Amino acid sequence: MTDPAASALLTDLYELTMLQAYYDRGMNGAAVFEFFSRKLPRERNFLMAAGLEQVLDYLCGLRITSEELAFLDSTGRFSAGFLMSLEDLRFTGRVVAMPEGTLFFADEPILRVIAPLREAQLVESRIVNLLHFQTVVASKAARCALVAPGKLLVDFGLRRAHGAEAGLLSARASYIAGFSGSATVLAGMRFGVPVFGTMAHSFIQAHASELQAFENFARSHPANATLLIDTYDTVEAATKVVELAARLAREGIAVRGVRIDSGDLGGYARQVRRVLDEGGMSQITIFASSGLDEYALRDLAAAPIDGFGVGTRMNTSADAPYLDCAYKLVEYEGRPKRKRSEGKATWPGRKQIYRRVDAGGRIAGDVLTVEGDRQQGAPLLRAVMTDGSRIAESPSTEAVRAHARAQLASLPARLASLERAQPLVPAVSEALRALAAEADRDAGR
């Protein structure tokens, strides 16, 4: 089975049925689409843009294979001429976007595609699929990072992430947003995300005794062993670790940490810390996991825990697993467009966002306006692709992570809180309101 991500058919059928009609009428004028979130989830005071890098990869690699064309032909829905026109399909357009790691709010586009109509339409499904998911995860992970400053945060969620790509890209998105790394090995290989790993309960159980399991693991990882101590009796296991660590130290083997994966994590951490400290093992760190999310991290802030494995709830963004987001036509052949469907009305035209910060560097407010209309503050969208090619080399994952950190530092306290706050709503410029009125006058009946 070839990679679904590599297939041009990882798209909704309606993209292709529309393209057939455009082909029949010779319609392929310059189209402009923008991706944005109409409304933030109740549980989010900000979103963090992520996924652009994979979108650019996708656009650069967009091709359709002969097997895919044969499948389309077999559906009986498409004309031979149209299918032939797809043979040399390439993305030749322009992309304007927010750098990954940038914070954004309702109605603020994070990506614009300007391309011949058929290209710009076909790529909708996968662009949304990529931007939506990584943005969902980065936004959730950023909340974890905000409430656990100075702690080691490791993505543990591959197993319950929604499939292979979700596992891989949530490791990337959470690292960008401030996690220290991931347990997912492939994320280390692909993106340079630092990888972390300990042991499972099965490792303890496959041995005749817990102590023997600890010793075997420590001998195999003499500089780097974290021992899982909650399989039987957590506190008793900590006493075994003290004895073992002292004995192995004489051989130059260092036990680095212990992990607690069940029960009252804060309570156990305090007991285990005491056992370790009283045993002269204050350098052994305590790592905790099990059903954690930003709320649990906040509640554990005072516990003597050095690091956390954060999995399922972060990778699935369990409290807000999706965004109300869309990739909308905002201009066609030079005319502004907007949708006025009930509850789904949007702003037309090519937009720019200007962000003002206060003297302390905190976000003071955003203005949503039309491209070219200069407002106070710094513009957030910039060109990243032209004629289907990247304009510049993409920033490294580390650079994106540093940008994200600076962005989070710019959050006003109310928006950095886990509590629901008065939302930041961008002001809408006069120029944009005038364009909306023009689009409405235009709107065909």
Next chain:
Amino acid sequence: MTDPAASALLTDLYELTMLQAYYDRGMNGAAVFEFFSRKLPRERNFLMAAGLEQVLDYLCGLRITSEELAFLDSTGRFSAGFLMSLEDLRFTGRVVAMPEGTLFFADEPILRVIAPLREAQLVESRIVNLLHFQTVVASKAARCALVAPGKLLVDFGLRRAHGAEAGLLSARASYIAGFSGSATVLAGMRFGVPVFGTMAHSFIQAHASELQAFENFARSHPANATLLIDTYDTVEAATKVVELAARLAREGIAVRGVRIDSGDLGGYARQVRRVLDEGGMSQITIFASSGLDEYALRDLAAAPIDGFGVGTRMNTSADAPYLDCAYKLVEYEGRPKRKRSEGKATWPGRKQIYRRVDAGGRIAGDVLTVEGDRQQGAPLLRAVMTDGSRIAESPSTEAVRAHARAQLASLPARLASLERAQPLVPAVSEALRALAAEADRDAGR
């Protein structure tokens, strides 16, 4: 970028750190792991097993590449001898599982792996990743199918599914569970899932008038056009459809349906149905989409809507985006094992589930017991792989779907309801209780 799903490194680092220790001690005895859900989400009265087919594909294809080995080497965590031992890594074990589409409940294993310890351990992360996700989606989609009998249900969720594989496999899982098909083209090509597609609002907006857009689309899809009517004024658009359909009928072009994607779907459907019927277009169907899930489908049961596009909330299983599930060591070198961590205690040994049905064919109760202990009813687990090879050809997607339909028909009314019901809890046999006591006596200290 190669397919993450094809990489042996789509795993947690701890699988490999454990393997290093096993390698160092020469530990590779026969291990038995089982995958099960400890507890159903509050919002689910049953789960539907799915993902086995992809697990078997994964196990058959498990290989490690030289690039992957080089990456592991670069981490400095692994010995040269161990890395060499991975070079000819293959899965050589046995798998016992429930057929996909089978319903199951808390503590009931849906898959067992029997293999040399290192193989059985390494595959944990991806097995959980595959079974968890498709089971989550099939279970959610089955609830939609239960409340909308006789309706066309189409998966619309690729764009907000969590990545490429989630988009593709949620199309498969929802089709198995009773959906009519998917908008995801690749799911048609890969799995034979029927594909459906209409048009986007952008199609309407790219035209000078809504009527012209409708006509162009219908001419390009003369037997199969579904027209999106909510871009401007839904009811007015329905009147345009009537006029257009009458005019095009003379040319042999049939408008098949209309789609409503915003507002009060039930209210609009009634108004649109009236307009269509009064215009002599009773054969034109009404299709609805926009934020649907099983609760919305139930509330729309009386509306004159023929089919539904169900997306985001189904594909992300938004009300229960993950399961409390695990892949646990239950036996090693012939000795039963179980974890006793707080709140996470499990049943040891190789298990079988027997299901009794009443005279009406409804599930009367399950018994969880040890393999080999015969109980009343039919056993649910069967061997599907031996020595790393499939025992028989996998059932077709259609056959799995038929099995799932029969399974859903066997649900007692209380469990088929969307409301939270008294859960079905499997009875635990004497033989299994005795084995648990043995495992506890054994448990190393």
